[in-house]
Amino acid sequence: MTASATDIILHNYPQSPVAEKVRKVLGIKGLTWHDVEIPRLPPKPLLTPLTGGYRRTPVMQIGSDIFCDSQCIIRELERRHPSPIERSDANAGLMWVTSRFTDGDLFSLAVKIVLGAAADALDEDFAKDRGLLYFGEDWAESLKQANAELPHFVSQLRAPFSWIDDTLSDGRKFLLGPQAAAIDAQIYYMVWFIRGRWSGGPSLLSEFKDLLRWEQNMLEIGHGNSTSLDAIDALVVALNSEPASESDVADNDPQGLKAGMSVSIAPDMESGEQLVEGTIRSANAESIAIDLSTEEAGNVCVHFPRTGYRVFV
């Protein structure tokens, strides 16, 4: 199977909850896409030439445009395939505001529960990698604490789950009504993660009747139409194409960003992740895109969200 420069390519692996969020958006929109399976642990030698070093999951590629982080990916899918889902509706902005809580506090809680419950059984390399990524330098201590305080962390997750259940209690099929939207994917991936990766998940969820009904509706949506693609073929797509996104930097950027400036970008946390270096092609309130070049992928334009990322000028 080969891909063209306009095809959607998702670099991900089956167990990734954040990738499940994006796979669900692809399903809601009924899109066709290529599935490249990447390693769960670094090194990721067939991914990082595309991203300039960003190693998280998922990453979306369209030709030589590379979208890092589910925020950027969902926004780009929405721009290219606006119907059905969220931008067309006035709830879009609130969905993104809510997503800072679901991707932030709520996801951290889910990670604490899943990794904390399994702390003694985790593979050493996996524990070290994810520990650093999610808990920072003191990860070993945090993991022990998550294990010891599991009931507390479950209580913190149970409340938001009860709010979702309340919202659905009028019998609506999805959170905003009869049609699934981005907010559904934004919350579903947490439920999917807790159910699938923590032994207490099914029991916790069984408390919420309407949430279970919604979960089934979400499950039935599927993931769109995907075919697997070799990672080497994805690199060839990038090598044989040029970035197609526009160059546009708004005047009033708070950091004084301008087109052509050299910058480095990384997730805004102490997780020891590699900085991605390039020159600015576009920047606005929501996102930033930088141009860079690697031997394996040629010229690429790598897109990041502004929220949750730090731009070093």
Ligand SMILES: N[C@@H](CCC(=O)N[C@@H](CS)C(=O)NCC(=O)O)C(=O)O
């Ligand atoms: N803010 C990122 C978070 C991505 C993230 O943390 N993904 C996890 C997998 S669910 C990850 O990257 N784990 C380490 C890895 O895959 O190497 C997003 O929304 O895409």
